[in-house]
Amino acid sequence: MTDTPETTRPIAALRDLRRARLTLALRSQLAGPDLRRALASLVESALSEAWTAALNDLALSDLPLPGSAAGGPTGVALAAVGGVARCDAGPAGDLDLVLVHDGRTLDDATVAGLAERLWYPLWDSGLSLDHTVRTPAQCRQVAADDLSAAVGLLDLRALAGDVCLVVRTREALLADWRAGIRRRLPELLQSLADRAERFGDAAYLLEPDLKEARGGLRDLTVLRALTASWVTDRPHGPVDAAGERLLNVRDGLHAVTGRPGERLGLADQDAVAVTCGYTDADEVLAAVSEAARTVSFAADTTARRARQAVARRRSRLSRRRPHLRPLGHGLAEHDGEVVLGAGAEPGHDPVLALRAAATAAGAGLPLSPVTVANLAENCPDLPEPWPRAAREAFVELLSAGPDLVGVWEALDLAGLTARWVPEWGPIRNRPQRNAVHRHTVDRHGIEAVVVATRFLRDVSRPDLLLLAAFLHDVGKLPGALDHSSVGAPLALRAATRMGLGIHDAEVVRRLVREHLTLVELATRRDPDDPRTVEALVAAVDARSDVLDLLRALTEADAVAAGPAAWSPWRARLVDDLVLRARTVLRGQDPPAPAPIGPAEQDLVRAVLADGRPRVAVAAFQELHVVTVVAPDRRGLFADIAGVLASFRLTVRSALVRTLPPDTACRVGDPSRRTGDVPGAGGTAVDTWWVDARGGEIPAPATLETSLRRLAAGDNTALDRLRRRDAGYRAPHGAADRPRVVLLPGASHDATVLEVRAADRPGLLHGIGSALADEGVQVRSAHIATHAGQAVDVLYVHDGDGGPLTPPRVATVVAALVDAGTLPARA
Numbered sequence: 001m002t003d004t005p006e007t008t009r010p011i012a013a014l015r016d017l018r019r020a021r022l023t024l025a026l027r028s029q030l031a032g033p034d035l036r037r038a039l040a041s042l043v044e045s046a047l048s049e050a051w052t053a054a055l056n057d058l059a060l061s062d063l064p065l066p067g068s069a070a071g072g073p074t075g076v077a078l079a080a081v082g083g084v085a086r087c088d089a090g091p092a093g094d095l096d097l098v099l100v101h102d103g104r105t106l107d108d109a110t111v112a113g114l115a116e117r118l119w120y121p122l123w124d125s126g127l128s129l130d131h132t133v134r135t136p137a138q139c140r141q142v143a144a145d146d147l148s149a150a151v152g153l154l155d156l157r158a159l160a161g162d163v164c165l166v167v168r169t170r171e172a173l174l175a176d177w178r179a180g181i182r183r184r185l186p187e188l189l190q191s192l193a194d195r196a197e198r199f200g201d202a203a204y205l206l207e208p209d210l211k212e213a214r215g216g217l218r219d220l221t222v223l224r225a226l227t228a229s230w231v232t233d234r235p236h237g238p239v240d241a242a243g244e245r246l247l248n249v250r251d252g253l254h255a256v257t258g259r260p261g262e263r264l265g266l267a268d269q270d271a272v273a274v275t276c277g278y279t280d281a282d283e284v285l286a287a288v289s290e291a292a293r294t295v296s297f298a299a300d301t302t303a304r305r306a307r308q309a310v311a312r313r314r315s316r317l318s319r320r321r322p323h324l325r326p327l328g329h330g331l332a333e334h335d336g337e338v339v340l341g342a343g344a345e346p347g348h349d350p351v352l353a354l355r356a357a358a359t360a361a362g363a364g365l366p367l368s369p370v371t372v373a374n375l376a377e378n379c380p381d382l383p384e385p386w387p388r389a390a391r392e393a394f395v396e397l398l399s400a401g402p403d404l405v406g407v408w409e410a411l412d413l414a415g416l417t418a419r420w421v422p423e424w425g426p427i428r429n430r431p432q433r434n435a436v437h438r439h440t441v442d443r444h445g446i447e448a449v450v451v452a453t454r455f456l457r458d459v460s461r462p463d464l465l466l467l468a469a470f471l472h473d474v475g476k477l478p479g480a481l482d483h484s485s486v487g488a489p490l491a492l493r494a495a496t497r498m499g500l501g502i503h504d505a506e507v508v509r510r511l512v513r514e515h516l517t518l519v520e521l522a523t524r525r526d527p528d529d530p531r532t533v534e535a536l537v538a539a540v541d542a543r544s545d546v547l548d549l550l551r552a553l554t555e556a557d558a559v560a561a562g563p564a565a566w567s568p569w570r571a572r573l574v575d576d577l578v579l580r581a582r583t584v585l586r587g588q589d590p591p592a593p594a595p596i597g598p599a600e601q602d603l604v605r606a607v608l609a610d611g612r613p614r615v616a617v618a619a620f621q622e623l624h625v626v627t628v629v630a631p632d633r634r635g636l637f638a639d640i641a642g643v644l645a646s647f648r649l650t651v652r653s654a655l656v657r658t659l660p661p662d663t664a665c666r667v668g669d670p671s672r673r674t675g676d677v678p679g680a681g682g683t684a685v686d687t688w689w690v691d692a693r694g695g696e697i698p699a700p701a702t703l704e705t706s707l708r709r710l711a712a713g714d715n716t717a718l719d720r721l722r723r724r725d726a727g728y729r730a731p732h733g734a735a736d737r738p739r740v741v742l743l744p745g746a747s748h749d750a751t752v753l754e755v756r757a758a759d760r761p762g763l764l765h766g767i768g769s770a771l772a773d774e775g776v777q778v779r780s781a782h783i784a785t786h787a788g789q790a791v792d793v794l795y796v797h798d799g800d801g802g803p804l805t806p807p808r809v810a811t812v813v814a815a816l817v818d819a820g821t822l823p824a825r826a
Helices: 005-027 032-059 082-086 108-124 136-145 147-153 163-179 181-199 217-228 237-257 266-276 281-315 352-363 369-378 388-398 403-413 416-420 422-427 441-458 462-471 483-497 502-513 517-524 530-539 544-561 568-585 598-610 636-646 661-668 700-711 715-726 763-773 806-820
Strands: 076-080 095-101 129-134 157-161 325-328 331-334 337-340 614-620 623-631 650-659 683-691 739-742 751-758 777-786 789-797
Touching (some): 005 032, 005 108, 032 095, 032 108, 076 082, 076 108, 082 095, 095 136, 095 163, 147 181, 157 163, 163 181, 237 266, 237 281, 266 281, 325 352, 337 352, 337 369, 352 369, 352 388, 388 403, 388 462, 403 416, 403 441, 416 422, 422 483, 441 462, 462 483, 462 502, 462 544, 483 502, 502 544, 517 530, 517 544, 517 777, 530 568, 598 614, 598 623, 598 683, 623 636, 623 700, 636 650, 636 683, 636 700, 636 715, 636 763, 636 777, 700 715, 739 806, 763 789, 763 806
Parallel strands (some): 095 129
Antiparallel strands (some): 325 331, 331 337, 614 623, 623 683, 650 683, 739 751, 777 789
16 A cells, blocks of 8 residues: 555654654653553553554545544444553553454455555554454354353453443343353463463463463453453452563563563563563562462452353342351351351451461362451461461371462462461562573472471371471572572571471471481482492481481472472482481491493403493483493593493483403403403493483494493594584573582592582593593492572592692692683683
């Protein structure tokens, strides 16, 4: 369409609209609802001009408009849905527009001509546009066929033209919605669950979608739709405030990025925090978490009430007298919720809120929101120390398993939990910026309690296990380098306030202080080294009951964190170390290192026969065990690591053993002398636990061929690894230098080094090569990778089998730093 003088100005205004909205958001002093009202005024003014220009241009064409009314002809109007209709669209939000016509006043050609003159200027302006042309009957039909369209059309609002036509259309849509809510309610509530499954929970994501994730803006739209159905009302005050907070962050995101979209990415969070007046990215995520939790809880409550209302309509029992089922302790069940009974007096009973919570969780019922508000407002604070009844009710609440979560959420959002346990307040909604945890700090604590209930019959003091699980991360405060050390005294203070005796409170403190010790020792230390078992025994104060508690807490913490933190392989390592510690606590010596088995002996005999390396592969739980037997030589550890990495196998752990010549001879053939065998320098029997990550494990013969080529000096066997490794660069344009730490006292007869570096395919091969160049031998290696960072613990020794001298340690550390350093990104 060629621009005429009448259309040029509106097109220019529309082009300015995109810039004007962003400028208003960035440079004005307006914020919150005031900003959104100003944005809505800009949009409506520009669209009004576009409407007038389209009508004028149409009047000059051969498609005249019959009849007229104020603002244009009768029987046609420009309307909006979504954020434009609600006046809460963001600075870069989409325009969702509907050209409504009655289907009689204008013929199809005129309607099409008008639509063309509206939509083309909007497209040309670069605005993001979603548009449609419909009659009222078509709007109703689309709403009947499509749930999403039905919910969106409930917000239909006239912007220009025949306002009465739009009002009548919206009234008809609302009438249809109310008449069909019984049929559509299951589909509407299922849409909540489907989006939560697809987009996750905004309260706990590091990069939440502010619109589509559970607790986001789309859930608020569903709440409004439920209210519009007249089957139930929704909570207002806190929910409205939560919606405003989400909209404010969404506005800040649009202003920072200059584009539509509601995903709060990591790269934008600091800038959004500044724009929205928060201190840092963690604070803005905490605000989003609190808002999303409020919206989610309101959605759950409103959905429950809607189901009840629809059921009553079916049974025609909406006017029946309330039926209260006594639950004891002055509490009762009404309509599937726990409420206060007639004799309950919150103002005179500080323990009532805890009893109500424990009763509700034990019965698998939610607390009535009215009851929660009553308890939060009227219950006095608990005395210090807590009376026994309060402590028992609290432990009973924690022991409820999965039913704890919903009840705790209600209490927490009402502010009761932080009143009971002040140490809980600072960790509420606190994000955890790592790839292992799937929840905020506070929700992770509750999830750990839920998992810990699996082990209540495995420990002598289940109450202490639940309290330790509840408090284990209270030290995750801003700036805390070691949250276990920070949290231990806080846990002691909380346990003492709850009325625990000094000895029991000390056990809780110790469990919080040591809650990472067992898994760290099991996965990052050599279990055959006596110092490893000694460290665990010291951590549990040489008490077998505390060891049982720590074992249960370790798994509860890891399982609650997420699937990356716990696996059958980790469970095996933990249980093996616990077994060794129990042996020592009984006064016996820990088990000696396992000798090589029959299968390994067969490989040793084959190697002694011809001097060629042998490989065996076996499945082990979710991993594979790769056993390599070869004549020992300098650089063998590095070569094995390189071969495994070249076939995309991720090393989880490695045990390196070398049989002396005499021992190898006895395994191979007792009649042979040491000098008669090819492996007279010793025979390496190395065991590697690897993860194929869903791929295939290469055949043993393939691995053997690569090792033989490397032993013969053919380094082309690692060409594939070198090509992959060359593609890795350090982020942020700076060289990534690893951190190498000496772990003093970790072993009697070896030097223990921890290497932390950006993970890459050839890292372990590079580390092994550096150690070989320095003449250092590896006794065992314990490998872990989290969030792209490798944490490798190496037990090394000199050629004589002893630990390295301090000068040698310095030299080796420097070599490892060089080996692990990545070049800076160009």
